[in-house]
Amino acid sequence: MTAAITLTSVSKKYPDAPIYALEDITVSFSSGKIHSIIGRSGAGKSTLIRCLNFLESFDSGQLNILGQNTQFMSKEQRRQALKEIGSIFQKVNLLSRRTALENVMLPQEWQGVTNESAKLKAKELLAKVGLSGFEDRYPAQLSGGQCQRVAIARALANEAKILLCDEFTSALDPETSLEILALLRQLNKDLGVTIILITHDMNVVREISDFVYVMDNGKIVEQSDVEQLLLHPQHATTQSLLTGLFVRDLPxxxxxxxxxxxxxxxxxxxxxxxxxxxxxxxxxxxxxxxxxxxxxxxxxxxxxxxxxxxxxxxxxxxxxxxxxxxxxxxxxxxxxxxxxxxxxxxxxxx
Missing domain, CATH: 3.30.70.260 (ACT domain)
Structure with a gap:
């Protein structure tokens, strides 16, 4: 199975920090699959995902994205690589003075795409995320779930092959979260986009994931397909995180x-x-x-x-x-x- 992203012995330590934020991380994220990274606060999850979109550098190791070693990339090559990666965060950061359509057009404008082409692509993406008819609405006129859909469309605007999601449903109510998860699963199926997400919500993991990775103190301590890991957790950290996910307590x-x-x-x-x-x-x-x-x-x-x-x-x-x-x-x-x-x-x- 082809890997969209591979990390080999990646380590990172912040200045004056007592422990590594990332320590000897070796992992592959298969193309076209949905991967969930879970762990307690401070485990290194956000640092890891920020290394994948170049928001953070790392001290040692190797990062390959879509078959390219990022260590030897020029600035222009990194810029091109970033076109393949879309990011979605808890705060959607839509521009308040731009409509939903204009927000989705923004990444294409940065790439020099003509206004007509960008508008056509943005309309197609808004339709794909279920927002046909909402093109002219401003963020203040949209619900939280609708704003997140706009953010997903924007993240895919440059034909991204990889989607990085950091706690993207944590501000949404359970029903809306399930709708967004169903949307991501459908986009994964329709477009073949690789999705890597960070979450504290184990219900997100169980609803959408193909593979799950557990982090603790900067290390990946357990990884497996979703059924094996959630039903048969081996590491103490995993077992603790999954407490209460299923009705498994003794009377x-x-x-x-x-x-x-x-x-x-x-x-x-x-x-x-x-x-x-x-x-x-x-x-x-x-x-x-x-x-x-x-x-x-x-x-x-x-x-x-x-x-x-x-x-x-x-x-x-x-x-x-x-x-x-x-x-x-x-x-x-x-x-x-x-x-x-x-x-x-x-x-x-x-």
Whole structure:
């Protein structure tokens, strides 16, 4: 898969800062995909994305954009490279004295495009973002979501192949945010534009992302496709960031009774089914073929983009043989199984 952007061993440290803002970052962002970068405040996310559009320099390493090593670019080559990159920020920074149409025309004007051509292109882009009929409105006459749509159209005005988005939905209400996410997904599908976004909102990640990257203290500590990372987080930072994203908590009465050490009693396991693995009668097979009595304690359904998945909380009598047999069975059927603890004899499911 071709990379739109590749960073190799990129590091950056601000003067007098005690730690690196970016430390030995090596990552590739595949062309035509949507990539989300998440992390706590101060993790280095904004510094990373500002390096991608030349708003920040870095101390060491290599940055390739669309196959070109930026280290050896002249000023003119950088200017040309920037035409391939559109940026969208939380503050849309539309010019208040220019109409929606004129704001979208602005990048083309800077490139010397004729007024007639720029106007035609701007109208096409406003139509693509759902703002036909709004060309002559000023920013003060538009809602927050409409202003963001104008900003997206403006970012694409020079045929950008890469779109960088920094906390672009954080000022919008949830319903408007979903509409903007749907728009970006459609633009990604229609135009093949590569999207790299920074967000604190895990719902943004789950709705739009193909790949997710987790940053902590200037490093990328975990990266994977969206389903693998959100459903099976490995790093402690990822697990903390995803707290509450899905309904995965144990019922309170079980939390009080659960112990961490195996012994006589019940083992409590949380299963996560994808749409594919949910087609198999996994629990029925355990009961029928392995004679393991399974008790279903709780369950829920959720989604990642268009993929439906389910979580199931089960218990079974504990012994080492039963444990190993269950885990092998779940693994064989492509189901994530996490042992949450053990319910001793005298504990309760009620």
């Amino acid at each position: 309170h009465h079980l939390q009080q009774s659960l112990i961490a050490t195996p012994g006589e009693g019940q083992i409590i396991v949380r299963l996560i089914f994808s749409s594919k693995s949910s087609q198999n009668p996994v629990i029925a097979e355990l009961i029928q073929h392995h004679q393991i009595p399974i008790n279903i304690l709780a369950g829920s359904m959720d989604h990642l983009r268009a993929t439906v998945f389910g979580t199931l909380l089960i218990s079974a009598p504990y012994d080492k043989v039963t444990h190993d047999m269950m885990m092998a069975h779940f693994s064989k059927n492509g189901i994530s199984a996490e042992v949450l603890g053990y319910l001793p004899v005298g504990g309760t499911h009620d």
